[in-house]
Amino acid sequence: MPLLAPIRSLGLRSSLRPAIRRLRPAVETSQICRYASTKHPKNFKPPTQDELEELRERTIEFTRREITHDVAQATDHKNEFPLDMWQKMGEAGLLGVTADEDYGGLSMGYQAHCVILEELSRASGSIGLSYAAHSQLCVNQLMLNGNEEQKAKYLPGLVSGERIGALAMSEHNAGSDVVSMKMTAKETDGGYLLNGTKMWITNGPDAHLIIVYAKTEPEAASKGITAFIVDTTEASGFSCARKLDKLGMRGSNTGEIVLDNVFVPTSNILGQINKGVRVLMEGLDLERLVLSAGPLGLMKASLDCTLPYVHERKQFGVPLATQQFIQGKLADMYTKYRASSAFTYSIARAVDESYTNPEIRTQDCAGAILYAAERATECGMDAIQCLGGMGYMNEMPAGRIMRDAKLYEIGAGTSEIRKMVIGRAFNREFGMR
């Protein structure tokens, strides 16, 4: 099926999970390749293109059923996440794509994660963003850095959708320069007391489990940061000071969270003490890669709302789509989508297929999201322009798509920082720091 053909209504009401599971027959023990991948789940086998296409179809079925135009519009207009969506996504098997099957995950890797995030974001940018914060920033970070006990304790609830996950690095005065964070973690009997605030935390107002970065040795700067698993349901002193009112991604609940003498047991240190930057960096490249699928979905959404409109609406006696200025915009939107998609999926495929010794290039992961994010905002703007007056009306999705897309030039590191990261990666290859 051509990628941008209208979505077929498959009419299937069954949950995605059994269907996706059928896609991934259990690997015969004799076929299991023993390897030491630190980035993929146990027994990971890269998915075939057929499996990925089927996964895309199944995700589209899910979004057609559960994230309709009305749901996406209401999420944006009310600035409220539909909380029952977590359980629905969990039941459908969407929440643990990169997690071990032992914990309920799909063990399908990063291409699959991109496919799901792309299609969720196509239906609703903000539901896609909250999904990514949960399944990539929290679930995948736990997969990559958690010990067996932590994974067994926390992953099943996150994968089933019973519990909501988040990750908290940024603070008011520590965004791009995140290692200058001020939150402290002081050792006490059996654990640490965390004090400080974190800003702009996706899912912060709802999260049950947050991976929080804090300074265990403030004077050691970047070498004194530790990552902690904070169970907000057990953490007295934890609060969400406010839910933030945003330009876009409305309904992806973003909060300022406060930790006031929150006790975290030693068993909830993620990774090693004072090695939080390693945990942070471990996740960043893959986070940039997977998140680049959010703008892909928004570009597709721009085309979804623009193509039918300009073919139906007539001005000067002919459909808008026959005017060269409009054709030029459609061509730009489509080409930007296709180029961004090829970039993201080629990198995701390289990561999955090199699973025995994962090859993750910083400049590729940062480049994929840098490119896709800027193109998605442009596509959103073009969609508004093609729709004219209706593009400016909130009853149409074009404005929402443009507002949602802009976030990807800021969140998870800004475009400017991504360019610095790419430049520095080249510097390192030339032996410079």
Ligand SMILES: Cc1cc2nc3c(=O)[nH]c(=O)nc-3n(C[C@H](O)[C@H](O)[C@H](O)COP(=O)(O)OP(=O)(O)OC[C@H]3O[C@@H](n4cnc5c(N)ncnc54)[C@H](O)[C@@H]3O)c2cc1C
């Ligand atoms: C909706 C939303 C959701 C978010 N979700 C999360 C989350 O779940 N968890 C989390 O921890 N954080 C989250 N963030 C925070 C996000 O990662 C930061 O906003 C981002 O890293 C930028 O930091 P800042 O806002 O402090 O901007 P600043 O660092 O103050 O930057 C302001 C401007 O200056 C530019 N700039 C900064 N330094 C340089 C430089 N050295 N050279 C050139 N230009 C520079 C930036 O590119 C930007 O254009 C979220 C943010 C938003 C808006």
